[in-house]
Ligand SMILES: Nc1ncnc2c1ncn2[C@@H]1O[C@H](COP(=O)(O)OP(=O)(O)OP(=O)(O)O)[C@@H](O)[C@H]1O
């Protein structure tokens with residue numbers, strides 16, 4: 001079991017800086033998810049932890065030991081790749097046992113460990129097959145099995161489920177969650193998928209352009225995003241950003257409004273918001289509710305588009321000042337395009353950002 | 360696209376087979392010519408060449424030409440020498456060149472890009488231009504053998520083998536093939552604790568069936584057809600390969616029947632090699648299925 005700690009970690013490929021000073025503390029047994037847009041450096045960071053890319057600057061500690069210059073095999077890690085990377089010329093059994101075979105583990109012990117891993121992953125019946133005879137989900141299981149048998153202190157996953165279809169992805173997601181509970185090992189998991197991030201993570205690290213935007217528990221990030229990027233990145237549909245004028249600021253509360261928004265007081269949460277300045281009001285679509293009676297902070301507009309999903313109705317509203325917001329109502333509703341609509345929200349569920357909060 | 364009616368498809372199939380049969384015939388005719396004529400006395404052979412009879416087992420057939428060929432030259436020795444030199448070179452070459460390519464593709468060392476370009480540049484140098492300098496070199500090279508230190512490699516097997524082991528083309532073949540293998544396989548093996556040698560031995564080589572077969576065939580052809588090099592470095596009959604041996608049959612009177620018999624004999628190892636490899640080749644493709 002091991003803590004993982006990154007201090008001022010940087011990576012350059014030639015002149016291209018890809019990771020630009022990253023500090024992350026990962027506790028023993030924690031499930032940490034790296035999320036971020038494509039190309040932000042998630043895989044690179046994970047590969048640096050694995051030892052597949054060397055570290056240009058900064059220190060990486062695993063289990064209290066600096067491992068910058070330690071070979072991958074001596075870092076106590078196991079890695080599961082997006083493309084599975086199982087060896088096509090070996091049977092499932094040989095694949096799972098590969099690391100043990102290399103280490104020269106005695107036959108009996110090896111068989112025992114492979115059997116135990118196969119039991120955990122429910123793939124005992126697949127052991128004598130070849131990878132070409134497996135489905136995508138089964139291949140991923142083999143890759144995970146190969147990681148489990150070596151009993152690593154840290155598991156690294158690089159988008160392990162992205163090649164699977166939606167249903168299978170959900171099954172495997174639950175299984176990985178269970179696996180984490182069962183093994184109690186530290187896990188670092190890279191994904192594009194918000195649901196995976198929100199459900200699996202003890203801690204989410206949001207990355208952008210090789211920098212950490214925010215790190216914290218999923219709910220912390222969801223309810224208290226540190227900046228506009230994190231606010232917009234987590235949650236689906238993503239948060240509405242409404243450009244507003246600040247009428248007054250008093251005691252941590254700012255009175256904001258615009259042509260389509262009736263005045264409302266929202267907490268500034270310590271951000272640099274001053275009377276007379278522009279600010280950005282963030283409200284998640286789920287917190288916008290249709291209101292027939294005038295209310296504080298009412299948004300006025302016309303329905304432009306409705307998507308009925310059954311349990312939920314997603315509505316696009318063109319506001320009177322020309323901007324648009326998305327609202328998600330937790331019920332089935334019929335709203336014809338062109339319908340006048342007023343949307344209200346609880347200011348405690350709204351976020352106010354200064355222009356400077358754009359990373 | 361034009362509709363694929365059953366009739367239309369039938370015609371296509373017929374045309375395809377016709378073309379394939381034609382190509383097969385083009386390749387088979389010389390072999391047939393050689394084999395049939397090796398059974399005929401020279402006078403009949405010369406008379407038959409003007410007609411289709413040259414390809415048919417007709418007239419006065421016997422194995423006399425074979426008997427005479429063995430009388431004229433140590434055919435067994437020549438074939439043995441060629442098979443030995445070719446076999447050793449092919450195996451050593453696949454090993455050395457694949458190792459070289461492995462280090463070019465998977466290991467990180469300074470200057471590998473430049474060195475690889477230099478090796479690839481050697482592909483355009485014809486052997487004839489370096490034959491004489493090479494001869495001068497090998498004639499002075501030392502060797503530690505059973506009789507202690509010797510100087511000069513002339514009249515040996517090693518002089519026919521060692522200069523031919525490493526070559527740019529084979530390295531290039533392996534480099535191209537290795538580059539197309541998914542790099543995650545190597546990375547996964549590394550993370551699992553495999554040394555570079557184990558990566559080569561347990562991951563890369565088992566997946567290299569197709570390129571090993573290709574490399575082996577190309578090398579085999581080069582080695583089995585060696586003529587100029589053994590001609591200048593081997594004067595002793597006991598080390599001569601088959602192509603140099605062909606000279607024994609082109610004396611004042613060319614005995615064409617014997618030539619055909621000799622050619623038939625020296626073709627046998629080629630066919631055996633090719634058939635063996637073809638099976639291995641197909642098996643390796645079928646079993647690995649490199650596709651993810
Ligand atoms: N070997 C390399 N040489 C040069 N640049 C590289 C190399 N590997 C990655 N990069 C660059 O580093 C950046 C980050 O890449 P990385 O693969 O870490 O992104 P990612 O966050 O994993 O993206 P994705 O979500 O698409 O997988 C990209 O801009 C990429 O082009």
Ligand SMILES: [Mg+2]
Nearest residue numbers: 042043044158
């Ligand atoms: Mg990636």
